[in-house]
Amino acid sequence: MFELKTIDKHFPGVHALQDVDFHIHRGEIVGLVGENGAGKSTLMKIIYGAYQPDGGTIEIDGKSVRFQNPRQAMDNGIGMVFQEQSLIPNLTVMENIFLGYENQFVKFGVINWQAMSTAAKEQLAKVKLDIDPNTITMELSFGQRQLVELAKVLTLEERIQGHLVILLDEPTSVLAEEEVNLLFQIVRDLTKRASFIFISHRIDEVLELSDRIYVIKDGKIVDVVQHDEAEVTAIQQKMVGRDIDKEYYREQKQKPYNSSEVLVTFDNVSLDGIYRNISFDLHAGEVLTLVGTEGSGREGILRTLYGMEQCTSGSVKIKGEKVTHFSATAGVSRSIGYIPRERKIEGIVNGMNVYENMTLSQLKNFRYLGVMNVPKEKSLATAWIERLGIKTPSVYKDCGDLSGGNQQKIVLAKWRSGGSEIILLDHPTRGLDIGAKEDVYEMIREMSDNGIGILLVADTLEEAIGLSHTIMVLKDGEFQKGFDCKPGSKPSLYDLVHHMI
Amino acid sequence: MSFKFLKPYFPWITLVMLTIIVGIANPGFFSPAGMIILIADIVPLLIMALGMTFAIYIGGIDLSVQQIANMITVITTVYLAQFGIWVVFIVIGVGALFGTLSGYVTTRFYVPSFVSTLAIGFVALSVAKWLSGQRALYMDATFRDNSFGWVFGKTWGIPHELIIAVVLVLLVWFLQTRMSFGRALKAVGSGELAAVASGLNVNRVKILAFCVSGIFAAIAGLMFSVKLSGGDAQLANGFLLPAIVAVLVGGTPLTGGVGGVINTVCGTLIVMVIRAAMVYLEVDATQQQMVFGIILIIAITLTIDRSKLRGIVK
Numbered sequence: 001m002f003e004l005k006t007i008d009k010h011f012p013g014v015h016a017l018q019d020v021d022f023h024i025h026r027g028e029i030v031g032l033v034g035e036n037g038a039g040k041s042t043l044m045k046i047i048y049g050a051y052q053p054d055g056g057t058i059e060i061d062g063k064s065v066r067f068q069n070p071r072q073a074m075d076n077g078i079g080m081v082f083q084e085q086s087l088i089p090n091l092t093v094m095e096n097i098f099l100g101y102e103n104q105f106v107k108f109g110v111i112n113w114q115a116m117s118t119a120a121k122e123q124l125a126k127v128k129l130d131i132d133p134n135t136i137t138m139e140l141s142f143g144q145r146q147l148v149e150l151a152k153v154l155t156l157e158e159r160i161q162g163h164l165v166i167l168l169d170e171p172t173s174v175l176a177e178e179e180v181n182l183l184f185q186i187v188r189d190l191t192k193r194a195s196f197i198f199i200s201h202r203i204d205e206v207l208e209l210s211d212r213i214y215v216i217k218d219g220k221i222v223d224v225v226q227h228d229e230a231e232v233t234a235i236q237q238k239m240v241g242r243d244i245d246k247e248y249y250r251e252q253k254q255k256p257y258n259s260s261e262v263l264v265t266f267d268n269v270s271l272d273g274i275y276r277n278i279s280f281d282l283h284a285g286e287v288l289t290l291v292g293t294e295g296s297g298r299e300g301i302l303r304t305l306y307g308m309e310q311c312t313s314g315s316v317k318i319k320g321e322k323v324t325h326f327s328a329t330a331g332v333s334r335s336i337g338y339i340p341r342e343r344k345i346e347g348i349v350n351g352m353n354v355y356e357n358m359t360l361s362q363l364k365n366f367r368y369l370g371v372m373n374v375p376k377e378k379s380l381a382t383a384w385i386e387r388l389g390i391k392t393p394s395v396y397k398d399c400g401d402l403s404g405g406n407q408q409k410i411v412l413a414k415w416r417s418g419g420s421e422i423i424l425l426d427h428p429t430r431g432l433d434i435g436a437k438e439d440v441y442e443m444i445r446e447m448s449d450n451g452i453g454i455l456l457v458a459d460t461l462e463e464a465i466g467l468s469h470t471i472m473v474l475k476d477g478e479f480q481k482g483f484d485c486k487p488g489s490k491p492s493l494y495d496l497v498h499h500m501i
Numbered sequence: 502m503s504f505k506f507l508k509p510y511f512p513w514i515t516l517v518m519l520t521i522i523v524g525i526a527n528p529g530f531f532s533p534a535g536m537i538i539l540i541a542d543i544v545p546l547l548i549m550a551l552g553m554t555f556a557i558y559i560g561g562i563d564l565s566v567q568q569i570a571n572m573i574t575v576i577t578t579v580y581l582a583q584f585g586i587w588v589v590f591i592v593i594g595v596g597a598l599f600g601t602l603s604g605y606v607t608t609r610f611y612v613p614s615f616v617s618t619l620a621i622g623f624v625a626l627s628v629a630k631w632l633s634g635q636r637a638l639y640m641d642a643t644f645r646d647n648s649f650g651w652v653f654g655k656t657w658g659i660p661h662e663l664i665i666a667v668v669l670v671l672l673v674w675f676l677q678t679r680m681s682f683g684r685a686l687k688a689v690g691s692g693e694l695a696a697v698a699s700g701l702n703v704n705r706v707k708i709l710a711f712c713v714s715g716i717f718a719a720i721a722g723l724m725f726s727v728k729l730s731g732g733d734a735q736l737a738n739g740f741l742l743p744a745i746v747a748v749l750v751g752g753t754p755l756t757g758g759v760g761g762v763i764n765t766v767c768g769t770l771i772v773m774v775i776r777a778a779m780v781y782l783e784v785d786a787t788q789q790q791m792v793f794g795i796i797l798i799i800a801i802t803l804t805i806d807r808s809k810l811r812g813i814v815k
Contacts, residue, residue: 329702348692348695349696371680372680
């Protein structure tokens with residue numbers, strides 16, 4: 001019914017999609033999995049009209065179509081539910097649902113809000129969301145917003161005669177488990193009217209929901225698997241193109257930490273509205289992981305320690321010294337390194353080259369009377385490129401042009417080379433492909449072996465369990481429970497989730 | 502790909518093409534003597550634009566430069582008799598003070614630099630009017646020649662003004678490319694959040710950038726003042742627009758992070774050629790700002806980094 005034939009797409013220096021054939025039947029749910037950079041999002045963007053292919057055709061019911069922009073794709077019944085939420089936070093739910101299509105409610109140039117509200121209620125009912133359409137979107141939970149997003153796309157049902165194709169881009173990443181189940185239920189119910197393309201990095205979820213699964217790697221479809229034949233490990237191998245190391249999180253390499261050397265002490269520390277009465281010790285060589293849902297206060301603790309937020313009460317000691325003044329500059333001088341979640345914005349400076357990025361946190365070690373010692377910088381960069389296996393043509397390469405994994409290594413090298421003894425990792429593997437993730441895990445182990453204290457907010461619970469010596473579970477800004485995570489006696493997922501929610 | 506590769510060279514290509522066009526229309530343009538006069542004439546503007554580059558490079562702007570220069574012409578004229586050549590230190594000190602003030606207001610009170618520098622500019626203008634009693638002041642010719650006469654001399658046919666300009670260009674070029682302050686500027690201009698997260702004292706870097714801008718505006722005012730042998734609260738009017746045009750046409754976009762002082766040298770030369778062309782085409786002086794206004798918009802449109810704006814313009 002909807003078909004892509006031999007789609008080709010080039011970007012400068014990259015062959016993003018190569019000869020991609022993709023089709024979807026009426027009422028079918030098709031999964032699309034692949035590593036980061038495999039071409040998933042490029043393919044999505046071609047389907048909903050944000051990009052135009054360089055070669056190949058798109059057909060709907062056998063007729064060739066071309067989309068110049070997303071609006072044209074929508075007029076042909078193709079809707080996109082965005083991963084990064086496309087709702088405007090300070091508009092009401094109904095304003096968001098009908099954004100750009102208010103005309104149907106306009107009489108004599110005035111919007112009939114009553115009619116819009118009624119219509120919005122109908123849309124919300126489709127996604128089983130019982131909220132007032134006049135609610136300001138900001139006040140909804142992430143899960144509810146995701147459903148509103150779907151409701152917004154479902155307005156296509158009224159506007160378009162034919163069958164719909166709806167793209168779901170990582171819709172579950174912000175949802176709790178029951179919300180995921182609800183979403184899946186809704187999607188299944190809607191297959192009478194629409195086909196779905198479901199993209200997620202959680203392969204098990206894709207398996208559960210999809211009738212067929214496309215596996216994409218390096219811009220090519222490498223396999224199409226039927227629901228009944230699908231297996232998580234087989235698909236993973238196809239995505240990566242090799243076996244995943246059984247020792248994924250390097251658990252066997254975990255060594256006990258030195259409990260006699262305390263690097264950081266939090267004593268009853270609070271930051272109003274973010275977290276309350278948090279106490280812990282971070283030891284040399286320890287990987288301490290803060291676990292909790294979004295909004296549990298885990299990132300706030302990292303940011304306090306680094307100096308980007310001031311705590312409002314309690315006492316913080318770093319290497320035995322009580323901290324009175326918090327700032328990022330002071331954090332660096334206390335030999336704390338911070339690896340932020342927003343790698344491309346806070347991690348590397350896009351537009352500066354490899355050595356400039358690596359020495360940015362330690363300019364004073366590379367200057368004499370204010371003049372930079374560039375040869376010294378370059379030799380440091382060369383050494384760390386070798387040590388961490390950073391793939392870059394030279395030290396002069398703009399970091400913005402490197403892959404995510406290499407960027408992350410450069411951020412790590414920035415702190416390691418500066419001699420940081422405490423490293424704060426905020427989602428260090430976010431958006432990295434499996435190979436690059438393994439590299440990061442390896443580096444975490446290596447840092448821990450070298451006596452660096454690591455405070456981690458992990459991307460997944462599995463990661464947290466695999467990497468940690470100690471886990472602290474937080475909920476709504478309060479400490480819930482601590483877990484010892486020695487190899488062989490690690491807590492289960494259930495143990496953690498139980499205390500998180 | 503080729504567009505991206507060529508983009509850094511656009512200002513130079515533009516300069517060469519404009520020069521050729523003007524030269525063909527008016528062969529006299531190429532005479533070395535005439536050229537040197539033209540270049541020497543543009544020196545105060547170049548100095549002002551060099552300072553402004555720092556403000557724009559970090560993604561801000563400094564609208565106070567013209568008023569600082571106005572104020573400095575008055576200060577120079579008033580204090581020349583008393584301090585002689587040492588008035589230079591007063592000039593630099595006052596420029597640094599006003600620039601720092603702009604930077605301080607911008608960073609501590611979260612006032613966008615286009616507003617803070619506009620306000621500080623009016624303070625400077627007011628000082629100029631108050632100090633001059635709103636009259637045009639003139640320097641004593643002997644004092645001027647004793648202290649600053651050498652500025653307008655020549656060595657081997659090269660005007661000293663030009664030598665001063667070259668020295669200042671080399672100085673800021675060194676500051677920008679070789680010193681840690683320049684590195685910090687680049688980090689703030691290209692990725693401010695990453696600079697913060699790397700522990701850089703971003704506010705101090707920004708304040709220093711405005712300080713440099715203030716100092717160079719003051720030096721420009723000094724040059725202009727001794728050149729015209731007087732001071733007046735309106736003497737440097739008409740400098741602001743060409744200075745901004747010089748920076749942007751040179752290839753330092755309003756979004757900051759790329760370009761730099763050498764680009765501004767190129768931009769200033771482009772402004773010079775355009776001015777020469779306008780003189781040749783007999784464009785009235787009153788209409789010149791009109792031309793520069795249009796060029797400014799074109800330059801911004803061509804250079805601005807839209808990915809940094811994220812589609813939001815207010």
